[in-house]
Amino acid sequence: MNSTHLVWRSATHHWRTNLAMVAGVAVAVSVLSGALLVGNSVRGSLRDLAMARLGRADVVISSTGFFRDALAAEIQPATPGARTAPVIVATGFVTHEGSGRRAASVLVYGVDDRFWAFHHRTNHSGVLSSPALVSEIGAGTGDTILVRLQKPSAIPIESLFGRKDDVARTVRLTLEAVLPANELGEFSLQPRQAEVRALFLPLARVQRELGVAGRANTILTAGADANAIATALGRTATLEDLGAGIAISGNPAHLIVEGHSGIMGEAVEAAVVQAGTGLGWRPIPVFTYLANTIRKGDRSIPYSLVAATDLDAVAGSSPLSPAATAADSIVLNDWAARELNASPGDAIALYADPSRARSFLGWEAKYKDPQTIIQSAWNWFEKHPRGYEK
Numbered sequence: 001m002n003s004t005h006l007v008w009r010s011a012t013h014h015w016r017t018n019l020a021m022v023a024g025v026a027v028a029v030s031v032l033s034g035a036l037l038v039g040n041s042v043r044g045s046l047r048d049l050a051m052a053r054l055g056r057a058d059v060v061i062s063s064t065g066f067f068r069d070a071l072a073a074e075i076q077p078a079t080p081g082a083r084t085a086p087v088i089v090a091t092g093f094v095t096h097e098g099s100g101r102r103a104a105s106v107l108v109y110g111v112d113d114r115f116w117a118f119h120h121r122t123n124h125s126g127v128l129s130s131p132a133l134v135s136e137i138g139a140g141t142g143d144t145i146l147v148r149l150q151k152p153s154a155i156p157i158e159s160l161f162g163r164k165d166d167v168a169r170t171v172r173l174t175l176e177a178v179l180p181a182n183e184l185g186e187f188s189l190q191p192r193q194a195e196v197r198a199l200f201l202p203l204a205r206v207q208r209e210l211g212v213a214g215r216a217n218t219i220l221t222a223g224a225d226a227n228a229i230a231t232a233l234g235r236t237a238t239l240e241d242l243g244a245g246i247a248i249s250g251n252p253a254h255l256i257v258e259g260h261s262g263i264m265g266e267a268v269e270a271a272v273v274q275a276g277t278g279l280g281w282r283p284i285p286v287f288t289y290l291a292n293t294i295r296k297g298d299r300s301i302p303y304s305l306v307a308a309t310d311l312d313a314v315a316g317s318s319p320l321s322p323a324a325t326a327a328d329s330i331v332l333n334d335w336a337a338r339e340l341n342a343s344p345g346d347a348i349a350l351y352a353d354p355s356r357a358r359s360f361l362g363w364e365a366k367y368k369d370p371q372t373i374i375q376s377a378w379n380w381f382e383k384h385p386r387g388y389e390k
Contacts, residue, residue: 110206126176
């Protein structure tokens with residue numbers, strides 16, 4: 001009996017068991033194939049839905065801050081064939097005044113005629129809503145709605161520098177119409193399965209209410225690829241658009257480039273350092289933060305600015321002693337030294353009060369030495385240039 005005959009005899013003898021195994025494998029293959037087909041179909045449907053909600057936008061330029069809305073028009077000459085439209089994209093809390101019904105995390109778009117022309121749609125100048133939003137709050141055409149928007153702040157609210165008053169603006173509006181989904185009523189720059197709850201407001205009105213006249217935080221583009229748009233943006237964007245400014249100070253004069261939000265983005269910093277080095281200048285990085293208290297013995301100064309930098313670089317023609325530039329050293333200006341009655345060699349303490357964070361958040365300070373504290377703060381701001389997004 002050869003091996004082939006042996007296999008055949010075994011298969012026929014145990015035919016019931018073998019048939020059940022074949023049937024089980026067939027069912028499993030059918031289930032897996034069906035799951036793959038359904039998965040591909042779902043992915044395709046979600047992709048089609050996301051693309052439809054983008055309208056005619058091919059590439060989107062967005063920022064956590066605000067830049068000149070004129071930048072949209074400046075990009076076009078640098079990219080032949082490109083079309084652009086500036087937009088303000090925000091999230092708001094919407095209340096129907098009549099019923100009191102509310103909706104949170106509503107997409108709020110500030111748009112004008114350039115937005116509608118970009119998408120080849122009829123121009124609208126009033127307040128429009130998506131079908132999902134009016135369904136949720138029970139609003140209708142002509143009803144009054146209240147929209148609460150967080151006002152932009154150059155410095156995050158969570159920061160010690162940030163303003164804690166006047167952080168939001170409530171706007172009373174009259175709903176003009178409900179915009180169907182096929183007329184951009186579900187316009188969205190982020191893919192999502194759920195229905196889109198959105199409001200479309202006049203761009204000028206949103207700019208006025210948020211105090212950002214002539215500015216936007218998003219540009220829609222079409223007719224050019226991402227590389228061409230990026231090149232055009234590099235040629236037309238200014239430091240102001242990137243959230244930075246320039247000042248002249250000191251004698252001899254120093255050129256100061258600073259971030260409007262309290263910290264400069266890594267890309268902007270690298271570009272500034274490269275430009276300064278190319279001109280033969282010496283870039284000196286500075287990180288400035290707020291200390292609750294600077295103390296020496298029983299004397300203290302409340303709420304003072306502390307700057308971390310290369311002390312030898314800023315000393316100029318009066319070099320500091322080696323002790324003054326040690327890792328745990330601090331240099332006081334004349335006023336601070338006089339207020340604290342401090343002299344070289346004195347121990348100076350910096351304090352930040354974590355009691356509120358401990359009572360409300362259960363958070364306690366982990367670091368004690370200034371160098372680690374400043375490095376930790378720098379790392380946090382690098383990851384959250386506008387604080388924690390709402």
